Amino acid sequence: MKTIIEPFRIKSVEPIRMTDRAERETLLEQASFNLFALKSRDVILDLLTDSGTGAMSSEQWAAVMRGDESYAGSPSFQRFEASVQEIFGFEHVIPTHQGRAAEHLLFGLLGGAHKVIPNNTHFDTTRANIEDSGAVALDIPCEQAMDTASSYTFKGNVDLEALEACLIEHKGQVPLVMVTVTNNAGGGQPVSLENLRAVRKICDAHQLPLYIDACRFAENAYLIQQSEPGQAGRELEEIVLEMFSLADGCTMSAKKDGLANIGGFLALRDDSLAQRLRERLVVTEGFATYGGMSGRDLEAVAQGLREVLDPEYQAYRHASIRYVADRLALRGIPVVRPAGGHAIFLDAGRFLPQLKWNEFPGQALAIELYVQGGVRSCEIGSLMLARQDPETGQDLPARHELVRLAIPRRTYTQSHMDYLLEVIEEVWSRRATIAGMEILEAPPVLRHFTGKYGRLPVVPAAEAQPIQ
């Protein structure tokens, strides 16, 4: 059959409260045009993030009931540990309450002043934890990652020459190399097995450990299976084992490909490092057999890690994201290609070419998607990522002006995606009249979470620049 259906039936539902456009305009004013300030009950389609927002399966709920809340030696931990060991092949499994806690532990021991940690692109919490330790977080994505319209398949790859150069330049200062699968900041783009093997070789030559940020490991493995030469006939489990056999350890947020609402872990091979990490764990997270999680959370993740490797689930997930991205591209709506594993990224810089970067086209577009249909998305552009010029102190634009529509796992259906397409098309048809945004109030760091914004005056349709 050509139609790829949601490979599940729905057993429990959560009503969506409908709002109308006038109500949404009022709610936006009250939220100072910051979508993080909206209440989730005022959102129709919530595509703010795919983190911890997925639906659990009946087997996960059944596992929750088996959760054993003993402080030490809980069988729930044994099931969690066995899942991680089997799937990733690492001996030591250290549970944490989410991904950033695993990062905090790792960089607390291996980071520090004068250290440099390269990665294809550090996720924002990874960067924050590295910088918090006093180290430098260096991004070295491959060249193809810069072009949002390029259809190169493995845009998540590490720039191997830049990695070599970094290890030579910072000899003795690099405690480990990291690779993020999939590369979230770069549009959810996958890393190829070939690239991972090459990174391993370089690490071996410099005798350095390699750690994988594993948050979307299954989506990355699926994209390898589908697109990498020679990988088509392999099972996802086999590909995952090979990916992680190339690494010395990984950090993981179970809120992504753990199919759970909370949880994470750090897994590794090094006995003495694991020992030291467990000593830190008990100070900041909890005892070694629960970390920051309850027994029922451990159970939900143990089961979720197995379900995420179901080929039917992966086929459906990627099909639903491709469905939206392909239709947008067909209509000429600027979208990052190819569609990655967890989100659709609109290129707001090309969607609203009449706006300068400091009129925040990404935020303007995100606001219009909410006005039009109650869709909540996330700006990933100059509002979130503008950097300061170290010399002049002036703000510099982000590399791209994007709006991310993150798709929660197993939560929305095809008709929700059709609705999303209609909302985007309606906004596209009136794009010439969409005005920019201004910042009214913002803290110096992570301003997108709490900033207050205003709309610049709307350009009357008659005077609007024609758009090719």
Ligand SMILES: *Cc1c(COP(=O)(O)O)cnc(C)c1O
């Ligand atoms: C979400 C995420 C993290 C951090 O995990 P949390 O559970 O949110 O702390 C780290 N790296 C990547 C790639 C992520 O997507």
